[in-house]
Amino acid sequence: MQKTITIQGRVVPGRRLGRTLGFPTANVHLAADECRGRRMAGVWLARIVLEQTGGRYWALVNVGTRPTVEDAGRCKAEAWLLDFDGDLYGQRIAIELLEFLRPEKKFASVDELREAMERDRRNALNIIENDGYTL
Numbered sequence: 647m648q649k650t651i652t653i654q655g656r657v658v659p660g661r662r663l664g665r666t667l668g669f670p671t672a673n674v675h676l677a678a679d680e681c682r683g684r685r686m687a688g689v690w691l692a693r694i695v696l697e698q699t700g701g702r703y704w705a706l707v708n709v710g711t712r713p714t715v716e717d718a719g720r721c722k723a724e725a726w727l728l729d730f731d732g733d734l735y736g737q738r739i740a741i742e743l744l745e746f747l748r749p750e751k752k753f754a755s756v757d758e759l760r761e762a763m764e765r766d767r768r769n770a771l772n773i774i775e776n777d778g779y780t781l
Contacts, residue, residue, distance in 0.1 A: 650742050651686060651742075652740055652741065652742050652743070653674060653709075653723050653740070653741040654674075654738065654739070654740050655674035655675065655723070655738065655739070655741075656736060656738050656739075657673060657674060657734040657735055657736065657738075657739060658673050658674065658675055658735070659673070659735055660722075667756065667759070667760050669706075669760075669763055670726065671708075671724040671726050672694070672724070672725045672734045672739060673722050673723070673725075674723045674725070674739065674741065675721070675722050676709070676721045676722055676723055677721065686743065687709055687711075687749065687750045688708070688710065688746055688749045688750050689706060689707070689708050689746075689747045689749075689750065689766050690706070690707045690708075690709065690743040690744065690745065690747060691704070691705075691706065691707075691743075691744050691745040691747060691769075691770040691773055691774070691779075692704075692705045692706070692707040692725060692741050692742055693705070693741075693742040693744060693779070693781060694725055694727055694739055694740070694741055694742075695740040696734070696737060696739055697738040697739060697740065698738070702781040703727040703728065703729060703730050703781070704727070704728045704729065704770070704774060704781065705726055705728060705741070706725070706726045706728070706747075706766050706767060706770055707723055707724065707725045707726070707741055708723070708724045708750060709721075709722075709724075709743070709750070710722075710750035711750070712724070713750065713751070713752035714752050714756065714758075714759045715756070715759075723741055725739070725741055728767065728770075744779055745770075745773055745777070745779075747766055747769055748762075748766070
């Protein structure tokens, strides 16, 4: 296990592309230096804590600019909460980055991105099961 990095912010609407791909995300805007300066860009296993309710969820989080779907996107954290169904717009959340899974990458197609997300999900669930992380 490595040191946890925490990002806090308010969930803002995105393009809702993740929803159409089967991976709805909670988006939090970041300052550009948060992606580059702290070397956070990439896909992470994370724990999400909802400020309003204290609810905790496992998530896959991409920190970066979404190069597959945006040419010059703004730096953000996009959290796909693995066992959550609901609306988080406007709510404050804490994103606890637990384990780095892979660097951010531009895929040749959205289908390749979807396949990578499924691999990331399987990898994250394996880590949760075997590495002692708790919600």
